Amino acid sequence: MKYDVCIIGAGPAGYAAAMRALDLNKSVILIEKDKIGGAGLYNGAISSKTFWELAKDIQTARKRLAQYSPDQHFSVTYQQVLRQVREGIANRRFHLEGQIESLAKQQTSRFRYIKGSAKLVSHNTVEVSTGTEEEIIEAENVVIATGSKPRKLPNIPIDEKIIVTSDGVENFENFPKSLVILGAGVIGCEWATIFSNFGYTSVNIIDKAERILPFEDDDVTDVVEANMKKQGITVHKKSNLLSMRIVDGEVEYILEYTDGRKEMHRVEKVLVSVGRIPNTQNLGLERVGVNILANGQIENTDGQTNIPNIYVAGDISSDVALVNVAELEGRHVIEKMFGLSDSVITYNNVSTIMFVQPEVAGVGMNEKKALQNKMSYKVVKIRYDMIPRAIAMRNNDGFFKILVTNDADMKIIGMRAVGVHASSAIQAVALLISMDKGVEELADMIHPHPSIIEGIQECIRMLLGKSVLKPEFFKGMLSCKSCDENGCVNDIIYLR
Ligand SMILES: Cc1cc2nc3c(=O)[nH]c(=O)nc-3n(C[C@H](O)[C@H](O)[C@H](O)COP(=O)(O)OP(=O)(O)OC[C@H]3O[C@@H](n4cnc5c(N)ncnc54)[C@H](O)[C@@H]3O)c2cc1C
Numbered sequence: 001m002k003y004d005v006c007i008i009g010a011g012p013a014g015y016a017a018a019m020r021a022l023d024l025n026k027s028v029i030l031i032e033k034d035k036i037g038g039a040g041l042y043n044g045a046i047s048s049k050t051f052w053e054l055a056k057d058i059q060t061a062r063k064r065l066a067q068y069s070p071d072q073h074f075s076v077t078y079q080q081v082l083r084q085v086r087e088g089i090a091n092r093r094f095h096l097e098g099q100i101e102s103l104a105k106q107q108t109s110r111f112r113y114i115k116g117s118a119k120l121v122s123h124n125t126v127e128v129s130t131g132t133e134e135e136i137i138e139a140e141n142v143v144i145a146t147g148s149k150p151r152k153l154p155n156i157p158i159d160e161k162i163i164v165t166s167d168g169v170e171n172f173e174n175f176p177k178s179l180v181i182l183g184a185g186v187i188g189c190e191w192a193t194i195f196s197n198f199g200y201t202s203v204n205i206i207d208k209a210e211r212i213l214p215f216e217d218d219d220v221t222d223v224v225e226a227n228m229k230k231q232g233i234t235v236h237k238k239s240n241l242l243s244m245r246i247v248d249g250e251v252e253y254i255l256e257y258t259d260g261r262k263e264m265h266r267v268e269k270v271l272v273s274v275g276r277i278p279n280t281q282n283l284g285l286e287r288v289g290v291n292i293l294a295n296g297q298i299e300n301t302d303g304q305t306n307i308p309n310i311y312v313a314g315d316i317s318s319d320v321a322l323v324n325v326a327e328l329e330g331r332h333v334i335e336k337m338f339g340l341s342d343s344v345i346t347y348n349n350v351s352t353i354m355f356v357q358p359e360v361a362g363v364g365m366n367e368k369k370a371l372q373n374k375m376s377y378k379v380v381k382i383r384y385d386m387i388p389r390a391i392a393m394r395n396n397d398g399f400f401k402i403l404v405t406n407d408a409d410m411k412i413i414g415m416r417a418v419g420v421h422a423s424s425a426i427q428a429v430a431l432l433i434s435m436d437k438g439v440e441e442l443a444d445m446i447h448p449h450p451s452i453i454e455g456i457q458e459c460i461r462m463l464l465g466k467s468v469l470k471p472e473f474f475k476g477m478l479s480c481k482s483c484d485e486n487g488c489v490n491d492i493i494y495l496r
């Protein structure tokens, strides 16, 4: 049988693509070499977020206990944490695998799942190896959704036991007493937060860049870094790792500082988180003539490769590596393939959350990006101290920042939320960006009180010159500014 579409990889991108193709009554074969769910579930999004939630619970419980019963203490082991992480994953795994099993039973002629490793042999044929057998699959179209893997550095002996990547964190037997994290991007900062919140590990984080989370705005990273320091995490920026080796079951490394000073350190474990690279190896891409770019990514236009019936989706296809984007791309390439969509995916309203402390949520552009693009914009900001709900929660560490076009329309171009409930707060703004709307819609809505989202409303009202509290009287807490194409900033003053 010749399938309408063969999908290689059953992570978020491949799984979503398969389901969308079935919605359209197409015949589908889905091939996965390891586990259904990919990094969306294992050693990735859901597993790390379960760790993050558990660590946050432990930290909060300890704080409350210290407040009300300072003589009581409790402890937790890494194995207990791992058990809970695996229980959480098992639930989601049950949904994803259960659905595949049911579909395979119900629609034997239209859907097939194979556990095996796939590679292209021609534009329309894929070879699947299950380890014991090889099978040739024929398909009109192919979607490559093989995801990404941790980038490794040549001088670092990663063994996934003592020196690990995010794939090996679950191999630790106990909480390490000391952990060095190489790379202060999203993965590094999230794991630094997790291990320090559990409270058993002394965490150091090293990056060659000048700032942690180097792609984010400085006011955002200032809050995150200040919290890291409060938590006892040591941050080494602009640091050069000269060498790293395993000695007697521990790790010795030499750091060179900006002033030329060199220091040798010894730690129990190391996590290397210096980015991810696309899984393009052993896919037969060169043989069938799919173009690969110098950065290792597959050349594609809106998901379609230079071979018209071969598509890509998810981490393999672009440098935006997120579950929501992978699913979006998976569905999009199917709709495009079968003529349901002639629009191109836009990434300007993709929402993200960084699970650090406090959580950081974003949608659209930040100021760094707007300045890089030489845009003129207005930017309005409110600190959590000014939001009644944050005051009630006694958790006023953070802010909202909204960027709009510097014209009468004031179209929203981006937002950053740093603090409790940040992730839920950005949704309204994400919707306005996707609808290409200005800010007025949000100004006159009636929000429940007290709620964090009232802070966003107050920002919008500041832009319209009708806020309850005026920025000119709360310097450092509220601000409303305009910024021209050259980065020149001026306060906007309404009340004179
Ligand atoms: C530690 C960590 C935390 C993360 N946290 C978040 C988060 O909080 N939020 C978020 O949005 N994103 C997060 N991400 C990113 C997210 O996990 C990825 O963007 C997403 O999983 C990409 O989906 P994908 O389907 O493209 O690839 P993957 O999830 O990598 O899936 C690809 C699948 O293809 C299979 N495969 C590979 N080669 C073959 C082959 N030859 N034959 C058959 N099968 C093959 C693989 O086994 C895998 O199952 C995180 C990632 C990591 C590593």
Ligand SMILES: NC(=O)c1ccc[n+]([C@@H]2O[C@H](COP(=O)([O-])OP(=O)(O)OC[C@H]3O[C@@H](n4cnc5c(N)ncnc54)[C@H](O)[C@@H]3O)[C@@H](O)[C@H]2O)c1
Pocket (backbone or CB within 6 Å): 153, 182, 183, 184, 185, 186, 187, 188, 190, 206, 207, 208, 209, 212, 213, 214, 241, 273, 274, 275, 276, 320, 321, 322, 352, 353, 354, 355
């Ligand atoms: N919450 C989320 O949405 C979430 C969570 C985790 C991962 N992710 C996705 O996974 C992707 C990969 O994450 P990541 O943290 O590995 O990559 P990243 O690109 O975010 O960060 C890599 C960091 O490593 C540093 N670095 C690179 N080479 C180095 C070297 N030789 N020495 C020291 N530092 C070095 C960089 O300066 C950078 O700060 C992210 O881009 C993101 O899309 C998302």
